[in-house]
Amino acid sequence: xxxxxxxxxxxxxxxxxxxxxxxxxxxxxxxxxxxxxxxxxxxxxxxxxxxxxxxxxxxxxxxxxxxxxxxxxxxxxxxxxxxxxxxxxxxxxxxxxxxxxxxxxxxxxxxxxxxxxxxxxxxxxxxxxxxxxxxxxxxxxxxxxxxxxxxxxxxxxxxxxxxxxxxxxxxxxxxxxxxxxxxxxxxxxxxxxxxxxxxxxxxxxxxxxxxxxxxxxxxxxxxxxxxxxxxxxxxxxxxxxxxxxxxxxxxxxxxxxxxxxxxxxxxxxxxxxxxx
Numbered sequence: 217x218x219x220x221x222x223x224x225x226x227x228x229x230x231x232x233x234x235x236x237x238x239x240x241x242x243x244x245x246x247x248x249x250x251x252x253x254x255x256x257x258x259x260x261x262x263x264x265x266x267x268x269x270x271x272x273x274x275x276x277x278x279x280x281x282x283x284x285x286x287x288x289x290x291x292x293x294x295x296x297x298x299x300x301x302x303x304x305x306x307x308x309x310x311x312x313x314x315x316x317x318x319x320x321x322x323x324x325x326x327x328x329x330x331x332x333x334x335x336x337x338x339x340x341x342x343x344x345x346x347x348x349x350x351x352x353x354x355x356x357x358x359x360x361x362x363x364x365x366x367x368x369x370x371x372x373x374x375x376x377x378x379x380x381x382x383x384x385x386x387x388x389x390x391x392x393x394x395x396x397x398x399x400x401x402x403x404x405x406x407x408x409x410x411x412x413x414x415x416x417x418x419x420x421x422x423x424x425x426x427x428x429x430x431x432x433x434x435x436x437x438x439x440x441x442x443x444x445x446x447x448x449x450x451x452x453x454x455x456x457x458x459x460x461x462x463x464x465x466x467x468x469x470x471x472x473x474x475x476x477x478x479x480x481x482x483x484x485x486x487x488x489x490x491x492x
Contacts, residue, residue, distance in 0.1 A: 277330075
């Protein structure tokens with residue numbers, strides 16, 4: 217199989233390594249020529265993804281920001297083989313699916329939205345690894361939900377990544393869920409670490425501090441764009457979170473032990489309900 221990858225950051229670089237590990241030919245497009253050269257020297261990429269290699273690809277994976285991924289496909293759609301499968305790996309889905317589903321229909325190739333639920337607080341090709349996706353969930357946004365053959369084709373095409381499970385949803389539902397499971401934790405973590413007290417935490421912190429602050433170490437440009445792409449869902453989750461925090465604050469300020477116990481017990485029960 218010949219695979220084209222747009223972007224060689226953590227996700228794109230790990231995709232390149234995963235497909236090369238499985239013996240496939242990998243072409244890549246990366247705006248930083250030094251990174252592309254390094255990826256080729258590292259054996260993760262065979263050559264550039266350009267007007268000569270795009271038509272050869274059986275699978276094209278878009279692994280940059282949603283707007284950039286959609287713009288690249290709009291520019292190059294006429295070069296994509298009608299037998300090819302194109303999938304994005306972006307963190308939000310509504311905009312890119314709205315722009316790319318019509319392209320696939322007009323030019324005859326197959327496009328599916330995708331979101332590998334794997335990553336790291338580090339970014340860039342140097343942190344990429346071939347097993348990043350092993351055992352991780354993969355979320356799919358297909359153009360049709362009753363196409364069993366397409367779903368099997370997707371699983372076969374993604375086999376080198378060794379995902380642990382697949383979920384199928386709509387672009388709108390994906391963005392609603394991802395606001396809670398992925399985007400909000402990054403905002404909470406990033407805001408929490410801004411306390412002046414954090415400067416003296418060493419010697420006073422353990423697992424809870426590490427768990428809560430891990431994703432504060434993020435790519436600001438990427439996450440800011442994703443938050444704005446999904447602003448309606450983010451605002452709804454932020455409002456709910458601020459409301460909850462206010463309830464805790466009011467109980468502490470009023471020295472209201474009973475209310476504080478009730479709030480904490482409510483959270484404990486909810487965690488048991490959703491994850492227990």
